[in-house]
Amino acid sequence: MKAMLLRGLAPLAQNPTPLSLEDIPEPTLGVGEVFIHVTRCGVCHTELDEIEGRTPPPRLPVILGHQVVGTIEEGKNKGQRVGVAWIASACGECDYCKSGQENLCPQFRATGRDVDGGYAETMKIRADFVHPIPDSLSDSEAAPLLCAGAIGYRSLRLSNLRDGQSLGLMGFGGSNHLVLKMAVHKYTRTQVYVFSRSESEREFALSLGATWAGAIDEVPPAELDSIIDTTPVWRPDLEALKRLKPGGRLVINAIRKQDTDQHILSTLDYPSQLWMEKEIKSVANVTRADVREFLSLAAEAGIKPEFQEYELKDANQALVEMKQGKIRGAKVLRVN
Numbered sequence: 001m002k003a004m005l006l007r008g009l010a011p012l013a014q015n016p017t018p019l020s021l022e023d024i025p026e027p028t029l030g031v032g033e034v035f036i037h038v039t040r041c042g043v044c045h046t047e048l049d050e051i052e053g054r055t056p057p058p059r060l061p062v063i064l065g066h067q068v069v070g071t072i073e074e075g076k077n078k079g080q081r082v083g084v085a086w087i088a089s090a091c092g093e094c095d096y097c098k099s100g101q102e103n104l105c106p107q108f109r110a111t112g113r114d115v116d117g118g119y120a121e122t123m124k125i126r127a128d129f130v131h132p133i134p135d136s137l138s139d140s141e142a143a144p145l146l147c148a149g150a151i152g153y154r155s156l157r158l159s160n161l162r163d164g165q166s167l168g169l170m171g172f173g174g175s176n177h178l179v180l181k182m183a184v185h186k187y188t189r190t191q192v193y194v195f196s197r198s199e200s201e202r203e204f205a206l207s208l209g210a211t212w213a214g215a216i217d218e219v220p221p222a223e224l225d226s227i228i229d230t231t232p233v234w235r236p237d238l239e240a241l242k243r244l245k246p247g248g249r250l251v252i253n254a255i256r257k258q259d260t261d262q263h264i265l266s267t268l269d270y271p272s273q274l275w276m277e278k279e280i281k282s283v284a285n286v287t288r289a290d291v292r293e294f295l296s297l298a299a300e301a302g303i304k305p306e307f308q309e310y311e312l313k314d315a316n317q318a319l320v321e322m323k324q325g326k327i328r329g330a331k332v333l334r335v336n
Contacts, residue, residue: 001026003120004315005061009053012323017316018051019064019119027116027124034075034127036082041118042067042143043310043318043331044174045232046086046255050113051319054256057113065333066111067146068118069139075127081139082130085146085291088115089126103285110285119315121336131291134299144305144330145298148174150286152228153294155253156182158281159226164189168227168243170216170236172201173322174330175253177208178305179228184209185301193220195236197325204306204328224248232258234265237280238273246276253283305330 004019012018029035047064049055068084090097090105097105111117111125133142152175161167167183169176172194183192194205194213202213212220216236223245229236230253240250268274297303306329310318318331 001121003063006064007061009056011052016320019315021313026122029124032127033124034072036070036123037073038068038070038118038121038123038335040069040139040143041065041333041335044147048323049256063116063120064112065118067143069143081133083133083142083146084111084125084130085150086110087286088129103287108285134295136299140307140332141304143332144174144307148330149178150291150294151175151253152179154286154290155228155251155283159228159251160249161226163187165225166191166222168193168224170195170227170229170240171231172196172205173327175230177329180208180210181303228253234261238268241273244278249279249281251281307332309334
């Protein structure tokens with residue numbers, strides 16, 4: 001089978017073609033696993049974190065990709081169209097798993113990092129960690145929903161937002177553009193304020209129903225009850241804390257942050273940015289319930305991502321454009 005392999009870790013600026021298209025043997029199925037014929041795979045910023053070593057794979061080479069759509073070719077429910085998300089497995093026995101927090105399981109394993117993912121023509125995965133895809137979604141529409149959508153759904157839930165309260169979105173890429181669509185559907189009286197460094201992304205946000213859109217350091221016309229940050233750097237978080245109401249919550253939706261501007265954290269001003277019972281909540285991974293609940297919501301509400309398609313062989317190009325901030329919605333690889 002053909003796959004895009006990651007064989008070494010380095011900053012993308014030093015190696016803009018970290019993945020190589022190679023012919024490799026198809027995987028061998030284990031007990032309880034299914035074999036998937038991959039049709040589409042979304043491209044996620046987490047892949048940059050893997051390539052650049054912020055969340056390194058435990059072994060190399062590895063096949064990246066955790067927003068996978070395809071058809072089961074072998075194993076349980078053969079012929080079913082399914083998706084695979086970031087969560088590849090959890091132990092099922094620890095206190096976290098038993099309490100519905102399998103995303104915090106010490107034995108959590110991630111698709112495309114701890115096990116091979118979907119930047120390939122075929123892949124294997126545990127049968128109990130695949131997700132049926134609603135008929136109303138095409139393969140390319142479904143792929144970004146498996147991570148960008150599901151983690152956005154979890155972030156919105158963790159924001160504790162109530163209808164009529166104000167929501168801020170720091171960054172407006174693959175995940176937050178879906179959060180905006182969710183918020184418009186679920187919270188009809190809520191006003192959404194979008195912060196982005198990109199003028200085109202700000203215009204995009206307004207076209208999707210945002211109340212206001214401005215630069216990262218602009219002052220919105222109202223204080224905000226909750227803010228969801230999806231950026232890879234720290235400055236937006238300090239700006240977000242200034243914009244929160246007393247008792248407001250900042251949700252950081254990022255598996256890792258870059259260290260390029262980490263020094264800015266030393267400028268945090270406690271009275272204006274953290275006092276008055278403001279909160280910071282991180283988002284760690286997703287559960288299977290997050291994925292399945294969001295897919296159901298997306299089908300019910302007609303929530304579909306904006307996306308750009310690339311051939312599998314052009315995965316490096318998609319990653320470089322993502323690193324450069326050239327994003328409108330999500331990026332999706334056509335595999336088969």
